[in-house]
Amino acid sequence: MDFCFFRAGRPKSAAGILAVLTGLVLIPFASGQQPAGGQQPAAGQQPGATTQKNWKDRAEYDLYVKMSQTQDPKARLELLNTWSDKYPQTDYNQERLVYYVNTLAQLAPTDPSARQQLLQKCQDLLKIDPNNFQAMYFTSLWGPAVGGASPSADVSGQVETAANGVLSNIDKAFDPSKKPATVSEADFTKAKGQAQAVAHNALAWVDSAKKDTAGAEEQYKDSLQANPDQGNISALYAKLLYDDKKFPDALFEYARAAEYAGPGPSLPAATRQQLTDFFNKAYKDFHGNPEGADQVLSQAKANALPPSGYSVTSQVDLANKEAADLQSRINSDPAFKLWYSIQQGLTGSGGDQFFTNNVKDAEIPGGAEGVKNFTGTVISIDPPDRPTKVVLGVQSPTTPDATLAFSQPLPASALDKIKVGQKLDFSGVADSYTANPYMLTFKDPSIPGVQTAAPPRTGTHRPRHR
Numbered sequence: 001m002d003f004c005f006f007r008a009g010r011p012k013s014a015a016g017i018l019a020v021l022t023g024l025v026l027i028p029f030a031s032g033q034q035p036a037g038g039q040q041p042a043a044g045q046q047p048g049a050t051t052q053k054n055w056k057d058r059a060e061y062d063l064y065v066k067m068s069q070t071q072d073p074k075a076r077l078e079l080l081n082t083w084s085d086k087y088p089q090t091d092y093n094q095e096r097l098v099y100y101v102n103t104l105a106q107l108a109p110t111d112p113s114a115r116q117q118l119l120q121k122c123q124d125l126l127k128i129d130p131n132n133f134q135a136m137y138f139t140s141l142w143g144p145a146v147g148g149a150s151p152s153a154d155v156s157g158q159v160e161t162a163a164n165g166v167l168s169n170i171d172k173a174f175d176p177s178k179k180p181a182t183v184s185e186a187d188f189t190k191a192k193g194q195a196q197a198v199a200h201n202a203l204a205w206v207d208s209a210k211k212d213t214a215g216a217e218e219q220y221k222d223s224l225q226a227n228p229d230q231g232n233i234s235a236l237y238a239k240l241l242y243d244d245k246k247f248p249d250a251l252f253e254y255a256r257a258a259e260y261a262g263p264g265p266s267l268p269a270a271t272r273q274q275l276t277d278f279f280n281k282a283y284k285d286f287h288g289n290p291e292g293a294d295q296v297l298s299q300a301k302a303n304a305l306p307p308s309g310y311s312v313t314s315q316v317d318l319a320n321k322e323a324a325d326l327q328s329r330i331n332s333d334p335a336f337k338l339w340y341s342i343q344q345g346l347t348g349s350g351g352d353q354f355f356t357n358n359v360k361d362a363e364i365p366g367g368a369e370g371v372k373n374f375t376g377t378v379i380s381i382d383p384p385d386r387p388t389k390v391v392l393g394v395q396s397p398t399t400p401d402a403t404l405a406f407s408q409p410l411p412a413s414a415l416d417k418i419k420v421g422q423k424l425d426f427s428g429v430a431d432s433y434t435a436n437p438y439m440l441t442f443k444d445p446s447i448p449g450v451q452t453a454a455p456p457r458t459g460t461h462r463p464r465h466r
Contacts, residue, residue, distance in 0.1 A: 053091035060087050067099065073106040077114075097125040098134070105138050115142045123158060133173040136165040137195055140202035151209055160206045166199035190227075197227035204236075213244055221305065228304035229264025231257050235275065247286050248312040254279045255300035288315025335371045339394050343401070347435045359430045364442075366427070373425040373448060376402050378418060386410065390418060392426070403441040405431065408453035417450050428456060 055061040063086070067079035080100055083090075090096065104118035119142060122135040129135070143159035144151075151159075166173075174192040179185065200223035207215035220237035224230060238253030258275035260266050267275070276297075283293045292312065299307055313321075330337045342364070345354040365371040376392030379400050386409035392402045404426060410418065418424060428445025446456040 055092075056087055056090065060090065063087075064092070073103045076103050077107065094125070094128050097121055097128070098132075101125055101134055101138060105134075105142075108138075108142050112145075115146050118142055119146055119155070119158065122162070126162075131165065131169055133166065133169055136162040136169070137198065139163075140166055140199050144202060144205040147205075147209070149209070156206055156209055159202050163199040163202035163206070166195060170196055170199075193226045197223040197230060197233070200226060201233060208240075213240055216240055217244065217246075224304040227264065229260075229262075230304070231260035231262075231264070231266035231272075233265075234260065234304060235267060242282075247282075247314070248310070249306060251279060251283055251286065251312055252296060252300055252306045252310065254282065255297045256304055259297055259301040260304075283312070286314050287312055288318055334369055335365065335374055336394070338365050338369055338371050339374055342440070343395070343438060346433050346440065347438055351433075351435050355430075355433055359433070359440075362430055364427065364430050373427045374402070375423055375425050378420050378422050378424055381415075381418060381420060386412075387415075387418070390424070392424060401438050401440065402426075403439055404428070404445050404447070405441055405443050406452060407444055411451065411453055414447075414450045414452065418447070 055064070060083070063079065063083050067076055067083060070076040070079060076099070080096065080103060083096060100121040101118065104114045104121060107114035108118050118138055122139045125132050125135040126139075139158055139162035143155060143162065147155040147159065170192060174188065174195070176185075176188075179188045183191075200219045204216040204219035204223065207213075207219060217237065217240050220233060220240065223233055224237065234253045235257035238250050238257060241247075241250035241253060244250075254275055257267060258272045258279055261269075261272070266272070279297070280290065280293055283296065284290050287293075296310075296312065299310065326340075330340060342359060345351065345358065348354065365374060374394055376394040377397035378390060379393050379398070380389075380391045381387045382389045382391075388406045388409050390404040390406075390410075391400045392404065393399050394402050425448050426442065426445050428442035430440060431443035432441045433439060444452065444456050446452075
C-alpha cells in the first residue's frame with residue numbers, strides 16, 4: 001500500500017523550533033549604535049573575534065539597521081539581497097548568512113523556491129562555521145524536499161553530514177544555559193526532541209535513497225522515540241515495515257498513523273480514515289480474524305511505537321499452533337484420538353459409506369482401544385426443565401459436535417449432573433450425523449452416574465477407525 005501524500009510537506013513542529021533555534025545563535029542588532037563623527041561606523045568587536053569588524057560606510061550600516069528591524073521575511077530577504085549586491089565583500093558576511101538562513105527558513109514552508117536558496121546559504125555558512133547548528137538543522141529539514149526521491153550525490157551528502165552534525169551537537173545546542181527566557185523548560189526540552197527527530201528523518205531519507213531499508217527503518221524508529229508526535233512519520237515507517245514483511249510492527253504503525261490526530265504533525269482526517277480501513281483489512285488478512293484489532297488501535301492512539309508485550313500472531317502461526325495442540329491432545333488422550341478418527345472419517349469424501357460400514361448402530365466407543373467413554377462440555381440443554389436433548393462440544397468446549405437424544409425426558413435428578421459448562425462422560429449407539437457443520441447424534445446414550453428414564457440402546461461392536 002502506498003499513499004503519495006506521505007512524502008508531501010514538512011513537519012509542522014519545525015515552525016515551533018524556529019523560535020528556539022534563532023535564540024541559540026548570537027545575531028548582532030546594532031540599531032541603537034550610531035556612527036561617531038565622520039569616521040567609518042563600527043559594530044564593535046564580536047565575542048571571540050581577534051580583529052574588529054567595521055562597516056564599509058554609513059550606507060552599509062543604515063542598510064543593515066533597516067534590514068534587522070524588518071519583520072516581514074519577504075521584505076527582509078529583499079534587503080539582504082540589496083546588501084549582498086551593493087556590498088559583496090563585508091566584514092559581516094557570517095552575520096549576513098545567519099540572517100539569510102533564518103529568513104529563508106521562515107519562507108521555506110510556503111515558498112518552495114526559498115528551499116534551494118536556503119540550502120545554499122546553509123552550505124555557505126557551514127564553510128565559515130562548520131558546527132553552526134541552525135545551518136545543519138535547516139539542511140536536515142529541507143534537504144529531503146529539495147532532493148526529492150532521487151537526490152543528487154551532493155544534496156544527499158550535504159543532508160547526511162548535516163543530520164549527523166545535528167545529532168552530534170544536540171546537547172551543546174540545547175544546553176540549559178542557552179534556553180531563551182521566553183521559552184519554558186518543557187518547550188525547550190520538546191524542541192530538542194523535535195530537532196533530533198528531524199535529523200533522524202533526514203537520515204532515513206538518505207538511507208531510503210540508498211535502498212538501505214534496514215537503516216531507514218532504524219532511523220524512523222529513533223525519530224519516533226525522540227518525538228512521538230509525528231503521525232506522518234509513523235505512516236512512512238509503516239510503509240517500510242510492511243514492504244519488508246514485518247507485519248506486526250507495520251500494522252501498529254499504520255494504526256498509529258490512523259489514530260494520531262495531533263498536537264504534532266498528523267495526516268488529514270480523510271487520509272486517516274483510509275488508513276483505518278486499510279489497517280482493519282490488513283489485520284484481518286494477517287491474523288485470520290478481526291479479534292484484537294480494536295486493542296491495537298487503542299494502544300497505537302497512546303503510543304508511537306509498540307509497547308512492551310505487543311504482538312500479533314499470523315493466521316499461519318495460529319494454524320500451526322492449533323495443529324500442534326491438536327496433535328498433542330491426540331497423543332495424550334486415547335478417547336479424543338478415537339473421537340477425532342471417527343470425525344475425520346465422517347467428514348471425508350466417503351463419509352456416508354464410512355458411517356454405514358463403521359458407525360451406524362455401533363456401540364461407541366464400546367471399549368475400542370481401551371476407551372469406555374467420550375467426554376464433552378455441555379453447551380445446551382433442551383428443554384431446560386425436562387430435557388430430551390443435550391448438546392456437547394467434544395473437540396472444543398464452545399463448538400457443538402455431539403448430540404445426546406433421549407426418547408423420554410431426563411428425570412429432575414439428572415439435572416444435578418448435567419449442567420451447561422460442565423464436562424460430561426457419555427457413550428452409546430450412533431444414530432445419525434451431519435458432515436457440515438459436523439454433528440454426531442446418539443440415541444438414548446449412557447451417562448455414567450446418571451439414571452435416564454429410558455434404558456440405553458445397545459448396538460453392535462465393530463471397528464470404527466481406519
